[in-house]
Amino acid sequence: MSLDTPVRPATAPDAADIPGQTPLETAGRDLERRLARRAAHAGGVPAPTVAVVGGHDVLRPEPPEAARHRASATVHLTSDAVLLGPWGGTPDTAACGVCLAIRWQRLRTRTEREALETGLARTAAGAWPPLPDFAVDAVWALYELTLRSAAPADGHDLPRVTRYDLETGHVQSVPLLADPLCPHAPHAPHGPHGPRRPHGPETSTGPAETDVAVREPFPVSRAKSAPDGYRLRSPGSYGLPTDALANSVCGVLGAGTWMDVTSPTTAPVAGSVFMRGYAGLTDVTWSGQANSFAASRDLAFLEGLERYAGTHRRETGGMITEAYDSLVGRGEAALDPRDCGLYAPRTYATDPMIAPFDPARPIPWVRGWSLRDERELLVPARLVYYSAGTAADHFVFECSNGCAIGSCLEEAVLFGLLELIERDAFLLGWYGNAPLTEIDLGSCRSPVVRAMTDRAALCGYDVHAFDNRIDLAVPVVTGLAVRRDGGPGTLAFAAGAAFDPETAVESAVSEILTYLPHLPRQVTERPAELAAMAADFDLVRRLPDHAALFGLPEMAAHVGNYLEPPAVRALEDVYAAWERSRPRGLDLREDVLWCKDELVRAGCDVIVVDQTTPEQRRMGLRTVCTLAPGLLPIDFGWPRQRALTMPRLRTAQRRGGLRPDDLRDDEVRRVPHPFP
Numbered sequence: 001m002s003l004d005t006p007v008r009p010a011t012a013p014d015a016a017d018i019p020g021q022t023p024l025e026t027a028g029r030d031l032e033r034r035l036a037r038r039a040a041h042a043g044g045v046p047a048p049t050v051a052v053v054g055g056h057d058v059l060r061p062e063p064p065e066a067a068r069h070r071a072s073a074t075v076h077l078t079s080d081a082v083l084l085g086p087w088g089g090t091p092d093t094a095a096c097g098v099c100l101a102i103r104w105q106r107l108r109t110r111t112e113r114e115a116l117e118t119g120l121a122r123t124a125a126g127a128w129p130p131l132p133d134f135a136v137d138a139v140w141a142l143y144e145l146t147l148r149s150a151a152p153a154d155g156h157d158l159p160r161v162t163r164y165d166l167e168t169g170h171v172q173s174v175p176l177l178a179d180p181l182c183p184h185a186p187h188a189p190h191g192p193h194g195p196r197r198p199h200g201p202e203t204s205t206g207p208a209e210t211d212v213a214v215r216e217p218f219p220v221s222r223a224k225s226a227p228d229g230y231r232l233r234s235p236g237s238y239g240l241p242t243d244a245l246a247n248s249v250c251g252v253l254g255a256g257t258w259m260d261v262t263s264p265t266t267a268p269v270a271g272s273v274f275m276r277g278y279a280g281l282t283d284v285t286w287s288g289q290a291n292s293f294a295a296s297r298d299l300a301f302l303e304g305l306e307r308y309a310g311t312h313r314r315e316t317g318g319m320i321t322e323a324y325d326s327l328v329g330r331g332e333a334a335l336d337p338r339d340c341g342l343y344a345p346r347t348y349a350t351d352p353m354i355a356p357f358d359p360a361r362p363i364p365w366v367r368g369w370s371l372r373d374e375r376e377l378l379v380p381a382r383l384v385y386y387s388a389g390t391a392a393d394h395f396v397f398e399c400s401n402g403c404a405i406g407s408c409l410e411e412a413v414l415f416g417l418l419e420l421i422e423r424d425a426f427l428l429g430w431y432g433n434a435p436l437t438e439i440d441l442g443s444c445r446s447p448v449v450r451a452m453t454d455r456a457a458l459c460g461y462d463v464h465a466f467d468n469r470i471d472l473a474v475p476v477v478t479g480l481a482v483r484r485d486g487g488p489g490t491l492a493f494a495a496g497a498a499f500d501p502e503t504a505v506e507s508a509v510s511e512i513l514t515y516l517p518h519l520p521r522q523v524t525e526r527p528a529e530l531a532a533m534a535a536d537f538d539l540v541r542r543l544p545d546h547a548a549l550f551g552l553p554e555m556a557a558h559v560g561n562y563l564e565p566p567a568v569r570a571l572e573d574v575y576a577a578w579e580r581s582r583p584r585g586l587d588l589r590e591d592v593l594w595c596k597d598e599l600v601r602a603g604c605d606v607i608v609v610d611q612t613t614p615e616q617r618r619m620g621l622r623t624v625c626t627l628a629p630g631l632l633p634i635d636f637g638w639p640r641q642r643a644l645t646m647p648r649l650r651t652a653q654r655r656g657g658l659r660p661d662d663l664r665d666d667e668v669r670r671v672p673h674p675f676p
């Protein structure tokens with residue numbers, strides 16, 4: 001028999017005793033009282049602490065007393081469900097109610113998050129949620145069950161959260177990863193969230209401090225399984241906690257994944273999550289595009305983790321706030337952001353979201369490592385975490401260029417540098433209208449390349465590949481798919497870089513195949529908008545605009561050097577000289593250093609910032625942001641093209657022997673790049 005009266009209002013009369021309470025808060029107090037009455041009759045069972053989730057923004061620090069209350073809560077009331085936990089797990093994986101609330105809020109809809117996080121006015125619509133007797137009985141039964149399940153069971157070492165749906169009665173349990181930014185006091189080093197790695201200086205406006213911990217050496221020797229084996233582990237070997245990464249209650253990367261079983265070119269698996277960036281909430285999608293759904297799923301989660309680390313800093317400390325002039329004035333090594341390129345003066349004059357870099361204005365900095373100079377230096381946080389920033393450092397919008405994930409720092413750094421080289425080469429070829437030799441795809445030995453081009457042909461596309469090296473020796477291949485009938489979705493570009501030329505070809509062609517099934521529809525859904533962009537490039541403002549614009553048939557007029565290349569040669573002929581001299585060692589460290597030396601010869605420093613989050617470190621992963629100041633950075637939005645203002649655009653073809661002189665301003669192709 002229930003401890004409550006048989007007929008009871010949605011919330012107890014004695015719960016509405018605090019003026020100004022929202023209905024959710026009133027319901028939370030009522031639930032806590034009713035569960036306490038059950039605990040008193042159960043004998044020996046502690047009464048649970050109840051916290052309300054969804055009443056206000058928990059991504060901002062709460063008052064200490066409220067934070068302690070939430071952290072210790074084991075029952076959490078939302079507008080449509082009751083969450084019980086975290087329960088179970090081990091000391092190394094412990095999480096608290098604050099972790100749960102943070103993860104839960106990040107999965108809310110755009111409307112919910114905007115209301116919670118931007119101070120929009122909200123009006124309560126009656127007493128909600130309703131808590132009939134049977135619902136409280138169910139919560140009590142589940143609470144008792146979680147108390148008996150405190151020890152890890154069924155091989156699970158992560159704490160879990162049980163969700164009871166107040167409308168349907170459906171019960172589900174999901175794992176929870178502790179949030180590294182949880183502000184609750186016991187989460188200090190060696191607290192219940194486990195030990196944390198040493199940090200650099202805390203955020204301050206004073207001089208940079210020095211870490212007291214000895215930094216790990218870098219780079220170190222890493223044995224490869226074969227000369228061309230640059231990934232030390234397969235994507236499926238990490239044993240990622242995928243249920244904790246994607247679930248509808250507290251998933252780190254989103255509420256779940258989806259597959260496109262109708263795709264004729266790849267077996268896509270994707271997920272998404274809202275992340276707050278410069279322009280508000282952005283739907284960040286992560287995906288894998290392999291030839292099997294299982295392989296795609298592994299790749300998707302790795303990409304999601306890479307973006308999770310790169311969009312925002314996921315650890316406290318390790319950051320200072322100071323002006324560049326002040327740092328240099330006292331002899332600190334610091335990267336001048338002007339070396340990475342700035343926008344044209346017209347852009348700063350007309351774009352209200354950005355302002356020119358001011359070396360006298362304090363901005364946030366993080367610590368990086370110069371491979372060229374073998375020393376630590378400070379790097380503007382704006383260039384490292386591409387969805388975070390402050391009003392003081394909004395001199396540029398960065399993207400994920402140069403960010404990479406791997407099994408160790410060396411692996412991540414190598415692939416980050418290869419991405420920098422790939423994007424730089426693509427932009428040099430595009431804006432510089434460079435004469436690129438086409439690669440005869442029929443000369444590729446790989447059956448994978450032949451299978452991919454056959455799939456593209458079934459979609460009505462011919463695929464081309466070009467040697468896009470300009471002045472750096474690393475093979476870079478640009479791929480182009482051309483729709484045979486000239487209809488919507490006419491052109492699709494992509495690129496790949498690798499020490500093995502055939503791998504570079506595979507990478508570029510594989511990337512193209514991910515766009516072909518959707519490009520025609522993306523063009524037909526917005527014909528007037530894209531036609532206006534073709535007439536006025538200033539209307540190209542977002543990342544998706546670049547690829548969609550070149551789905552218009554009329555944009556083929558701007559790609560003459562790709563449609564009519566100066567030569568078509570076999571793959572082995574194109575890269576014969578490279579194959580005679582390229583690195584073929586069995587130590588990944590040597591590959592990283594070779595790549596570093598190649599960039600230094602081009603006049604660049606090579607900088608690494610470790611973005612690895614505590615969750616990733618536990619999974620055996622490392623994530624980095626690599627920078628090579630002076631290389632052309634990829635930007636999206638026609639007015640925001642740093643490449644057009646940088647010296648390298650004019651000099652690289654001369655350095656690479658493609659022309660005898662520097663590129664003149666009137667020779668620059670002033671058309672938005674088609675990089676997707």
